[in-house]
Amino acid sequence: MELKPIAERFVLHWGEMGSRWGVNRTVAQIHALLYLAGRPMDAEEITSTLGVARSNVSNSLKELQSWNLVRIIHLKGDRRDHFETSTDVWELFKLIVAGRRQREIDPTVVALRECLDNPVIEEEHEGTRQRIEETLKFIEIMGTLADEMLRLKPETLMKTLGVSARISQVVRRKP
Amino acid sequence: MELKPIAERFVLHWGEMGSRWGVNRTVAQIHALLYLAGRPMDAEEITSTLGVARSNVSNSLKELQSWNLVRIIHLKGDRRDHFETSTDVWELFKLIVAGRRQREIDPTVVALRECLDNPVIEEEHEGTRQRIEETLKFIEIMGTLADEMLRLKPETLMKTLGVSARISQVVRRKP
DNA sequence: CAGTAATTTCAGTAAAAACAGAAATTAATA
DNA sequence: TATTAATTTCTGTTTTTACTGAAATTACTG
Numbered sequence: 001m002e003l004k005p006i007a008e009r010f011v012l013h014w015g016e017m018g019s020r021w022g023v024n025r026t027v028a029q030i031h032a033l034l035y036l037a038g039r040p041m042d043a044e045e046i047t048s049t050l051g052v053a054r055s056n057v058s059n060s061l062k063e064l065q066s067w068n069l070v071r072i073i074h075l076k077g078d079r080r081d082h083f084e085t086s087t088d089v090w091e092l093f094k095l096i097v098a099g100r101r102q103r104e105i106d107p108t109v110v111a112l113r114e115c116l117d118n119p120v121i122e123e124e125h126e127g128t129r130q131r132i133e134e135t136l137k138f139i140e141i142m143g144t145l146a147d148e149m150l151r152l153k154p155e156t157l158m159k160t161l162g163v164s165a166r167i168s169q170v171v172r173r174k175p
Numbered sequence: 176m177e178l179k180p181i182a183e184r185f186v187l188h189w190g191e192m193g194s195r196w197g198v199n200r201t202v203a204q205i206h207a208l209l210y211l212a213g214r215p216m217d218a219e220e221i222t223s224t225l226g227v228a229r230s231n232v233s234n235s236l237k238e239l240q241s242w243n244l245v246r247i248i249h250l251k252g253d254r255r256d257h258f259e260t261s262t263d264v265w266e267l268f269k270l271i272v273a274g275r276r277q278r279e280i281d282p283t284v285v286a287l288r289e290c291l292d293n294p295v296i297e298e299e300h301e302g303t304r305q306r307i308e309e310t311l312k313f314i315e316i317m318g319t320l321a322d323e324m325l326r327l328k329p330e331t332l333m334k335t336l337g338v339s340a341r342i343s344q345v346v347r348r349k350p
Numbered sequence: 351c352a353g354t355a356a357t358t359t360c361a362g363t364a365a366a367a368a369c370a371g372a373a374a375t376t377a378a379t380a
Numbered sequence: 381t382a383t384t385a386a387t388t389t390c391t392g393t394t395t396t397t398a399c400t401g402a403a404a405t406t407a408c409t410g
Contacts, residue, residue: 003300013286022197038302089313111188115181123179127213138264144366228400
């Protein structure tokens with residue numbers, strides 16, 4: 001499959017953005033491609049469309065599946081695996097939030113708690129301990145906020161964030 | 176300066192988290208160090224504490240300054256530059272949000288608008304165009320949301336997010 | 351303004367990550 | 381069950397990013 005210019009630009013930009021947020025470029029590109037395509041694609045098609053190695057696609061798809069962003073589909077009369085992603089940005093957003101929550105927020109909470117519970121914290125300055133505590137509180141709030149978003153249905157989430165964003169745009173008053 | 180065990184763990188963990196979010200490890204470590212120290216440090220001290228090259232520290236500090244996360248301070252009777260960061264997690268959060276907003280969100284909005292305005296969008300499937308539009312709306316909401324947070328004073332922001340997080344934790348009702 | 355301290359720049363090196371291609375494995379078909 | 385298709389694993393290469401150390405520059409001091 002040959003990518004048309006707009007789709008190509010989208011996919012490349014998404015890959016670029018991915019890198020800036022710690023996501024492998026190819027992984028991000030594949031996801032963008034499946035999202036734009038809006039239909040299941042097999043690995044070979046992805047490979048030829050993006051012009052990367054077949055093995056690269058295989059590994060990247062595994063990565064995307066581990067984030068629940070991509071799932072395998074089987075079409076009747078075709079033994080190949082096909083891959084698809086949600087076409088709902090808000091659902092995708094939630095999946096990414098869920099992933100980062102458990103991969104980054106949770107371990108950080110654990111690490112900071114261990115810091116605070118460790119008796120050698122006594123060796124540190126009081127201010128240092130306080131700041132670690134503040135950091136922990138901050139991260140915990142982020143975690144709870146993530147949960148809150150995860151509990152909302154996509155439409156509700158979109159409306160809630162969208163509306164609150166629009167209000168703040170209109171009201172324009174100091175807090 | 177020799178790092179005490181808890182501070183070391185914190186700094187290393189922060190460096191690790193940085194990498195996962197697209198921030199250079201040393202950059203993140205230096206920031207964590209200044210944050211925990213809660214006092215201005217000169218480049219030489221940072222260098223010896225973290226055990227990295229002086230030039231690495233110099234460049235990383237430049238990076239941190241470009242994000243407004245670190246500022247130069249001069250102490251009387253000392254010709255060396257000293258560096259400090261805010262000890263307020265919420266203020267730091269806002270600075271990071273502001274930076275990512277203008278470095279990632281804004282350019283993405285531009286790119287997606289260009290995609291949609293480009294006449295060759297006609298070559299794409301209608302669904303593809305729609306999804307690019309959805310994505311643009313999503314990113315714009317994220318941008319507005321970022322602005323909203325930036326307009327709040329740290330205490331207000333903390334209370335708003337903190338309280339809303341806590342409520343959602345307690346109420347536990349479906350949306 | 352000569353000398354020294356502090357900082358930055360730069361060129362080269364090292365480390366890490368991304369990627370390709372071949373080989374191996376697994377799964378399906380005839 | 382032999383053959384082929386599809387996928388994954390593995391090893392080595394390339395590319396990128398991070399980093400070092402020396403040299404150059406800038407800023408200060410006596």
